Amino acid sequence: ENAQLKDIIAHAKEYGFVYPSSEIYDGLQAVYDFGPYGVELKNNLKRLWWETMTRLNDNIVGIDAAIFMHPTTWKASGHVDSFNDPMIDNKDSKKRYRADVLIEEKAATYEKAGDKERAQNLLNAMARLLEAEDLAGVRELIINEGITCPLSGTSNWTEVRQFNLMFSTQVGSVAEDASTIYLRPETAQGIFVNFLNVQKTARMKVPFGIAQIGKAFRNEIVARQFIFRMREFEQMEMQFFVRPGSELDWYKEWAGTRMQWHKALGIPEEKLRRHDHEKLAHYANAAMDIEFEFPFGFKEVEGIHSRTDFDLKSHQEYSKKKQQYFDPEINQNYIPYVIETSIGADRLFLMTLCNAYVNEHVDGKERTYLKFHPAIAPVKAAILPLTKKDGLPEKGQEIVNLLKYDFNIVYEDAASIGKRYTRQDLIGTPFCIAVDHQTLEDNTVTIRHRDTTEQERVAIGDLHKRLSEACSF
Ligand code: ATP
Secondary structure (H helix, E strand, O other): OOHHHHHHHHHHHHOOOEEEOOHHHOOOOOOEEEOHHHHHHHHHHHHHHHHHHHOOOOOEEEOOOOOEOOOHHHHHOOHHHHOEEEEEEEOOOOOEEEHHHHHHHHHHHHHHOOOHHHHHHHHHHHHHHHHOOOHHHHHHHHHHOOOOOOOOOOOOEOOOEEEEOOOEEEEOOOHHHOEEEEEOOOOHHHHHOOHHHHHHHOOOOOOEEEEEEEEEEOOOOOOOOHHHOOOEEEEEEEEEEEOOOOHHHHHHHHHHHHHHHHHHOOOOHHHEEEEEOOOOOOOOOEEEEEEEEEOOEEEEEEEEEEEEOHHHHHHHHHHOOOOOEEEOOOOEEEOOEEEEEEEEHHHHHHHHHHHHEEEEEEOOEEEEEEOOOOOOOOOOEEEEEOOOOOOHHHHHHHHHHHHOOOOOEEEOOOOOHHHHHHHHHHHOOOEEEEEOHHHHHHOEEEEEEOOOOOEEEEEHHHHHHHHHHHHOO
16 A cells, blocks of 8 residues: 555544444444445535436436345356455465456566566566466466565465355345345445336436446455455446447447546546546447546546447346336337446545645645535535634634535534544535634625635625535536
8 A cells, every 4th residue: 555545544533534334343344334424425426417417417317225135146247156256275375366456467567667668568467378278378377477466475376266256145034945145246236127127117218318326246356455345345236228220329428427427536537537438348248338547546446338239138038027118209119228427426436536645745734635626625614713702602603504404514612623624625615614702793704715825805695695606517
């Protein structure tokens, strides 16, 4: 872990954003809990995504499908047979690694040393072996490349095995009639199996989309980099059903729309990158990621995939239920093609946190603050009476009551005003509203702006409008 990521992890814990799960028992690897400010930030991100999808597009509606699904779903989707990572164990340290990641990391060292060609050749060799399902070959490549276990330092490797990432459990009260079901590894299938329900009951006409936010579970082998890769996480997916043949136009459209959305969140253009997949999954005819420059490099935040009619067709085959749509405009029945946009709420959270984290030294003084876009800031404004007497607290509470129905507001009257400003900076509150003796005379307050620390005098009557404008997205 690099130094900046370490600082961010420590900050997230210290100021109530993210805690390791069940920390009193030393935590559970790759599982995290969100604290009081974390849950506000995450809810704001989810709400913004949901509203952009379902309110700004009159042809997108939402659903909330169950985490458990009929086991055949995962046969049809291909997850039972091929949602695998190739893994390898080091016999000395007993530590398990993803074979492909070991090779990717080796390639990265070549690239860093300036040998791009060698890096690319290595990656190509791995891709060929994995495609041919030549796991012995993957092991040989690891050994020939001299890749050693970071823990034991040896190259005493086991064979490479495929490891399915789905968590399974049993339903049924007695062992005999129990059957294995899975915790969903993606939310998308809950949308596909409800395609006709939604189309009919919400009277949707192709092209239309279905959006969903919900938990997904993957037994990730490489569980590192904080909340970037978790075993329990939340996805926000939207499946957009289109007429066959029009999918690549829609793919282009959604790629542009989603990139715009990230910029509107306040992510600078140079920290975002589009990565087009050269190697496509068997069901896709175009795929790309939107990547963000995390402290550990450019990494995927969102995937946009043109999934053809693979999923609906497969569900039709397995369920024996027609998954067709009658298109009245062209008088034809067809299985729609699908463009999907898929983003992890937690990964989006990490992106906005990394982007917001500022640790600066100005005039010999250090200042740390989180420069969240006000629309996603956990707390929008802090109401801070200068002293605890002369009726200032009462006046402060009046202002809280004026704003609290529409904004997440905190009130604080203990400690020096400077300390209280610092505290709000650390959780990313964009506005501190100070109540002083002048307030009692003319009903004005001081607004202190987080990013510039500049202050201005504003009438109490204008506060609601000012906050609304600043927090709009
Ligand atoms: P990766 O290559 O990083 O494993 P993926 O390509 O398997 O990701 P998708 O299956 O396309 O990811 O999932 C869509 C989105 O869900 C990702 O862009 C990411 O934001 C999020 N996501 C996937 N796996 C995880 C995870 N283990 N923890 C947190 N978020 C995840």
